[in-house]
Amino acid sequence: MERLGEILRNFFCWIYCVITVPLFGSLVLVIRKHFWARVWCKGLLKVLGVEIKVYKEVDLPKGIYIFMANHQSQLDIPVLEKVLEDYNIRFLAKKSLFNIPFFGWGLKVLGYVPVEREDPKEGFKSILACVEKIKEGVSLVVFPEGTRSKDGEVLPFKLGGFLIPIKAQAKVIPVAIWGTKEVLPKGSLWLRVGRKRRIGVYLGEPIDTTGLTLRDKHLLSQKVREAILQGIERLKKEVE
Secondary structure (H helix, E strand, O other): OHHHHHHHHHHHHHHHHHHHHHHHHHHHHHOOOOHHHHHHHHHHHHHHOOEEEEEEOOOOOOOOEEEEEOOOOOOHHHHHHHHOHHHOEEEEEEHHHHHOOOHHHHHHHOOOEEEOOOOHHHHHHHHHHHHHHHHOOOEEEEOOOOOOOOOOOOOOOOHHHHHHHHHHOOEEEEEEEEOHHHHOOOOOOOOOOOOOOEEEEEEOOOEOOOOOOHHHHHHHHHHHHHHHHHHHHHHHHHHO
């Protein structure tokens, strides 16, 4: 029965994506509200039947932050869209994704920030675009690993993303995610959802960047990494 349930959930998930991506992409082009992205992500999580548990070090008031998270799965994005819905978030995304019909068009219209990883000049332009987004009242989500981890271990951080909070003098919230890799590992299109899966999200204490300069990016990176690793260890106990 568990195997049959997994097959059915995969079937309904792909049907959901095939129908709703062009539908919601079209709606976004007409009604340019981030609301549509949150609705789509919540719908996907509902179809998958996953349970999300959130653990916090402190109650985080509404405001503008830069959330920095480990990256285990493509599922991290809808999970964080739901968990962080009160903070008007936008993600940094690979520039190539913006060329996908409907999906990429929606990313562009909703203000997600394209990142060109191979060209340093374009990368710096992306950082400046992020700072402008923050000034407009938008919180950002950054995956400092730059890609998904295959085995769940946190990869070395790329330092470019840490220039964003320093230049914007914005608070950084370390975010740990655990369990998404078990549902949708890197390189797989098959969702492992034969039984109800639990996903944990940990929000660490805010890290103040006031007074930091670009030379402090290594220090900030270390602080964020330590907080994320501590969060993962807590989630392993709580979720498993």
